[in-house]
Amino acid sequence: MEAFAKKLFRSKYVLEVINNIDFSPTSVNLIKEKYSDGTIDVVLYWEDAGYGMKVQTTGRNYRETEEIAKILKKEFDK
Structure with a gap:
């Protein structure tokens, strides 16, 4: 899980x-x-x-967060 979190930090949309x-x-x-x-x-x-984590993104509302989720899915989903 830690290795995947490090990959997520490469995205400009993930804060923590x-x-x-x-x-x-x-x-x-x-x-x-x-x-x-x-x-x-x-x-x-x-x-x-079934590991999981809660990630803070740069999204300021639901619509922005939804678009960021699509980007993260495209970049990091297997």
């Missing part, structure tokens, strides 16, 4: 990783949830353990 999120073993998408405060729940669904 806030914390881990709940175990999500059944998730099938990189982006679990998007919020209007600019945070996104990211799940490493290809890992058996």
Whole structure:
């Protein structure tokens, strides 16, 4: 998970990783949830353990955060 977080920091849209999120073993998408405060729940669904993290982005509202989530999915999804 730490290695993936370092990859995320290469994006100009990611400011920080806030914390881990709940175990999500059944998730099938990189982006679990998007919020209007600019945070996104990211799940490493290809890992058996279902690791995930809450990421703070540069998004200032839901629409911007949604577009950033699309960019992150395109760049980092497997």
